[in-house]
Amino acid sequence: xxxxxxxxxxxxxxxxxxxxxxxxxxxxxxxxxxxxxxxxxxxxxxxxxxxxxxxxxxxxxxxxxxxxxxxxxxxxxxxxxxxxxxxxxxxxxxxxxxxxxxxxxxxxxxxxxxxxxxxxxxxxxxxxxxxxxxxxxxxxxxxxxxxxxxxxxxxxxxxxxxxxxxxxxxxxxxxxxxxxxxxxxxxxxxxxxxxxxxxxxxxxxxxxxxxxxxxxxxxxxxxxxxxxxxxxxxxxxxxxxxxxxxxxxxxxxxxxxxxxxxxxxxxxxxxxxxxxxxxxxxxxxxxxxxxxxxxxxxxxxxxxxxxxxxxxxxxxxxxxxxxxxxxxxxxxxxxxxxxxxxxxxxxxx
Amino acid sequence: xxxxxxxxxxxxxxxxxxxxxxxxxxxxxxxxxxxxxxxxxxxxxxxxxxxxxxxxxxxxxxxxxxxxxxxxxxxxxxxxxxxxxxxxxxxxxxxxxxxxxxxxxxxxxxxxxxxxxxxxxxxxxxxxxxxxxxxxxxxxxxxxxxxxxxxxxxxxxxxxxxxxxxxxxxxxxxxxxxxxxxxxxxxxxxxxxxxxxxxxxxxxxxxxxxxxxxxxxxxxxxxxxxxxxxxxxxxxxxxxxxxxxxxxxxxxxxxxxxxxxxxxxxxxxxxxxxxxxxx
Numbered sequence: 001x002x003x004x005x006x007x008x009x010x011x012x013x014x015x016x017x018x019x020x021x022x023x024x025x026x027x028x029x030x031x032x033x034x035x036x037x038x039x040x041x042x043x044x045x046x047x048x049x050x051x052x053x054x055x056x057x058x059x060x061x062x063x064x065x066x067x068x069x070x071x072x073x074x075x076x077x078x079x080x081x082x083x084x085x086x087x088x089x090x091x092x093x094x095x096x097x098x099x100x101x102x103x104x105x106x107x108x109x110x111x112x113x114x115x116x117x118x119x120x121x122x123x124x125x126x127x128x129x130x131x132x133x134x135x136x137x138x139x140x141x142x143x144x145x146x147x148x149x150x151x152x153x154x155x156x157x158x159x160x161x162x163x164x165x166x167x168x169x170x171x172x173x174x175x176x177x178x179x180x181x182x183x184x185x186x187x188x189x190x191x192x193x194x195x196x197x198x199x200x201x202x203x204x205x206x207x208x209x210x211x212x213x214x215x216x217x218x219x220x221x222x223x224x225x226x227x228x229x230x231x232x233x234x235x236x237x238x239x240x241x242x243x244x245x246x247x248x249x250x251x252x253x254x255x256x257x258x259x260x261x262x263x264x265x266x267x268x269x270x271x272x273x274x275x276x277x278x279x280x281x282x283x284x285x286x287x288x289x290x291x292x293x294x295x296x297x298x299x300x301x302x303x304x305x306x307x308x309x310x311x312x313x314x315x316x317x318x319x320x321x322x323x324x325x326x327x328x329x330x331x332x333x334x335x336x337x338x339x340x341x342x343x344x345x346x347x348x349x
Numbered sequence: 350x351x352x353x354x355x356x357x358x359x360x361x362x363x364x365x366x367x368x369x370x371x372x373x374x375x376x377x378x379x380x381x382x383x384x385x386x387x388x389x390x391x392x393x394x395x396x397x398x399x400x401x402x403x404x405x406x407x408x409x410x411x412x413x414x415x416x417x418x419x420x421x422x423x424x425x426x427x428x429x430x431x432x433x434x435x436x437x438x439x440x441x442x443x444x445x446x447x448x449x450x451x452x453x454x455x456x457x458x459x460x461x462x463x464x465x466x467x468x469x470x471x472x473x474x475x476x477x478x479x480x481x482x483x484x485x486x487x488x489x490x491x492x493x494x495x496x497x498x499x500x501x502x503x504x505x506x507x508x509x510x511x512x513x514x515x516x517x518x519x520x521x522x523x524x525x526x527x528x529x530x531x532x533x534x535x536x537x538x539x540x541x542x543x544x545x546x547x548x549x550x551x552x553x554x555x556x557x558x559x560x561x562x563x564x565x566x567x568x569x570x571x572x573x574x575x576x577x578x579x580x581x582x583x584x585x586x587x588x589x590x591x592x593x594x595x596x597x598x599x600x601x602x603x604x605x606x607x608x609x610x611x612x613x614x615x616x617x618x619x620x621x622x623x624x625x626x627x628x
Contacts, residue, residue: 104521105482106491130514134494137447137482146448146569149477159573164476172573212491213523216509220517229515233627258628266533276497276534277516282473283533285515291627308606312627314618320611329609330621342615347628 036065036157039093039116041126041135042083043103044073049082049194052230056125057192059184061088062154063123069199072111074098080201087193093119093204102215103131109138110209116143116179118205123157128183140181147181148173152188166282167305186229187288187309221277223262228278231261233291236280236307239267240296240317240336247273250340251295257347263287263307265297281306295336299324316340352407353525355393356463358454359386359411359426361419362474382422385469387429387538388531392499393467394430395536403505408432412457414450416441420554427549428541434554435461437562447475449559449566451483456562458488464526470495481530491523495532 038060043050049071060067069083072095080094093115100108112135116124124139126132128150140147152170153161159174160182228234235258237251247268255262264274266281280287282305292310297303299315299322307313308327315328316339325331332339360383390411397406411426413419414437423434437453439445458466471478485492493499493510497518500509511520513532541549559566612618622628 102519105485109486130495130512130519133478134482134492137479138486138492140479141448141451141483141486144448146446147477147479147483148570149479162476164575165474166476170576172575174571174573175569176571177569212527213493213521216520216522218514218517218519220514227516270534275517276513282476283471291622312622312625313606314622314627316618325611326608327606329625330618331608331611332615332618333611334614339615343618346615346619 036063036123037119037121038063038065038067038123038125039119039121040067040069040089041112041124041132042069042071042079043127043129043131044071044076044079047073047075047078049079051191051194052186052227053127053129054086054191054194055127055184055186055189057086057088058189059125059151059154059182060123061192062189063157065122065157066090068093068119068121070112070115070204071095072097072100072108072204074101082194084199084201085195085197086199087196089192089197089199092199092201094201095204095206097206097208099208099211103135104211104213104215105135105138106213107209107211108135109142110207111204112139113142114207115204121179123180123182125182125184127186129186132183136181136183143179143181145177145179145181146175147183148175149183150185151182152185163305166302167308168301185286187286191230221275225255226259226261228261228263228280228287229285231287232289233258233260234263234280234287234289234293234307234310235260236263236265236292236294236297237268237274238265238294238297238303239271241268241273244273246337250336254293254295254340254344254347257344258291258293260291260293261289263292263294265294265300265303267300268296294324295340297324298322299327316343352405353396353402353465354407354461354463355396355409356454356458356461356466357386357389357393357409357411357426357431358450358466358468358480359383359390359413359422360469360472360474361413361415361422362472380418380421382425383469383472383474384538385471385473385531385533386422386426387469388533388535389467389469389529390426390429390431391536391538392496392529392531393465394539396499396501397430402501403503410435410457410461410463412454413437414445414453414559415439416443423554424546424549425541427552428546429539430545431552433552436554436556437559438556439559439566443566444568444572445566446568446570447477447479447483448569449564450480451487452564453559453562454480454484455487456564458484460562466528468528468530470530470532481528485528488526488528491527492529493521493523493527494530496529497532497534499529499535 040056043053069092076096151160241247263280264278282302288309293314295316314330315324320333411431411434468481495513498511
C-alpha cells in the first residue's frame with residue numbers, strides 16, 4: 001500500500017523546493033519523490049522511441065515529484081538510451097524482452113503491474129493512443145483502480161480535467177484511488193524535449209506472463225506527409241469531394257503546398273474517399289494544429305470534437321449556412337472544386 | 350467444443366441538458382442505445398446467422414446496468430436478435446463507473462458460462478473507452494479492441510481480429526474465451542423490424558441487483574463540475590446529458606469559439622491566413 005499524500009503536504013514540499021535557488025539538494029527531492037512519483041509509459045516501435053509518447057513526461061512534470069520512464073521490448077538498450085536523454089526524466093526502467101515488442105496488453109499489463117508495485121509509483125501516465133487505450137484500462141483493473149481517460153489538463157495530483165460528450169462538456173474529476181492511472185490527450189500536452197536529460201537506466205522486473213494473443217500483421221498507411229496527430233498544419237476533406245479520385249486530386253496538392261498532413265471527415269472515410277486512419281473527430285483522431293483548413297466539411301458535432309482546439313480554422317464550403325462557419329476564423333463560401341485548386345496555385349507562388 | 354455463448358453489454362446514453370443548463374432534461378427526450386453497442390449486437394447476431402463459428406451460437410445475452418428505463422434498450426437489443434437480457438437496476442441519475450461495470454460483467458460471465466463478450470469501444474457520453482479492457486483484465490482473458498473485422502478459425506478456437514490502430518490496422522490472433530470491442534467499421538447495424546419488435550416483447554429480462562452479483566458500486570471518481578455547451582439538433586444520435594446530477598455538479602457556459610466571419614475570395618483567404626500567422 002502506498003500512503004496517501006495529502007494535498008497540503010505536497011504543496012508544502014513543493015514550495016520548499018521552489019524556495020531554494022540553484023540545484024535542489026537530493027535529500028529533499030527524494031523526500032518529495034516518496035510522496036509523488038510518476039511512471040511515464042513510453043512507446044517504442046522497431047527499436048525507436050515514439051516521440052509522440054513524450055507528452056506523458058510533460059504531464060508528469062505538471063504533477064511535480066520524480067519522473068520515471070518505462071520502456072519494454074526486444075533489444076531495448078537503444079530505446080532506453082534515447083529515452084534517457086529526454087529532459088525531466090530521472091530514471092528509465094527498461095525490460096529487455098521481445099515478447100513486449102507489439103505492446104500486447106495480455107502480457108504487457110502484468111509487466112507494468114509488477115513494475116508499478118515494485119516502484120511504488122503514485123501516478124501512471126500514458127498517451128491516449130491505440131497502445132495506451134488498449135493497455136491502461138487492463139492495468140487499472142488489475143490494480144483495482146478507476147482510470148481517468150484522455151485528460152486535457154491537471155489541476156493537482158488528484159484532480160483532472162477531461163472532455164466528455166464528444167468534447168461538448170468538460171468534466172473536472174477528483175480521484176480517490178491511491179494510484180492514479182491516467183491517459184493523456186496528446187494535443188493537450190506537448191512532447192517533452194528529447195534532448196538535455198541524462199537519466200540512469202535500470203532493468204525492470206519481468207514476470208514473463210503468458211500471452212494469449214499473438215500478433216499476426218499490420219497494415220499501416222504509408223505516407224511521406226507529416227503525421228496527422230502531431231502535424232502543425234492539417235488540410236481536411238469531407239463528403240463534398242464526391243469521390244476518392246477527386247479527394248486525391250484536390251486535397252493532396254494543397255497539403256503538399258502547405259507541408260500539411262491530410263485528414264478527412266467520417267463521411268469521407270465511410271464513402272471510401274480516404275483511409276480511415278485519416279479520420280478526424282470523436283471516434284477518429286483529435287488534432288490541434290496551428291492551422292486546420294477544411295473543404296467540403298459541414299461541421300458535424302462529432303467532427304468539431306476532433307479539431308476545435310486548432311489555433312486557426314479555415315473552411316471552404318458552398319453552403320453559407322454550414323455549421324463549420326460558426327467556428328471557422330476564416331470562411332470562404334464557394335465551390336471547393338474551383339477554390340481549392342486556386343488556393344493551391346496561389347500558395348505555391 | 351460447444352456452441353458459443355455470447356454476452357453483449359449495452360448502455361443507454363443519457364438525455365440532454367435543458368436550455369437553462371440547470372438540470373438534466375428527462376421529459377420527452379428520446380434515449381437511445383450507445384451506437385457502438387449497436388455494432389456489438391449486430392456482430393453477435395451475424396456470427397450466429399453466418400455460422401462463422403464452427404460450433405454455432407447457443408445464446409446471445411444482452412446486459413445493461415442502469416435505471417429502470419434502460420429496459421428499453423434491452424428490448425431493442427432483443428429485437429435485433431439477442432435471446433434474453435439481464436438488467437442490473439440502478440437509481441435514475443446514478444453513474445456507474447467502468448470498473449464497477451466490468452466487475453458486474455465478470456460476475457455475469459461466470460454465472461452464465463459465457464465465452465465471448467462483445468462490447469462497444471466506448472460510450473458516447475463518458476468517452477472513457479475502458480470497460481472491455483478492464484473486463485478482460487479481471488477475467489485474465491485475451492482482448493481485441495477497436496475491432497473492424499472478426500473471424501473464427503476452423504478449429505473453433507482461434508479468433509482472428511483486425512483492429513483499428515493509429516495509422517492503419519493491426520491483425521492479432523487470440524483464443525476463446527475472449528473480449529472484443531467494436532469500432533465503427535465493424536458492420537452496419539440493422540434496424541429492428543416491427544415483427545421482431547413484437548417478438549422481443551415476449552423475450553425475458555432478468556432483473557438482478559449488484560449485491561446479488563457480489564459487486565460494490567462505490568465510486569472512485571467524484572465529478573466536481575461539468576461545463577457544457579449544449580446545442581439542440583434533432584438529427585443527432587448524441588443525446589447529451591451530464592455526468593450525474595449531484596449537488597456538486599455546476600453548470601456553466603464555457604467561452605464558445607467564435608467564427609471570424611467570411612472572406613470574399615481566395616486572395617482574401619490567403620491575406621487573412623498570413624494575418625493570423627497560419628502560413
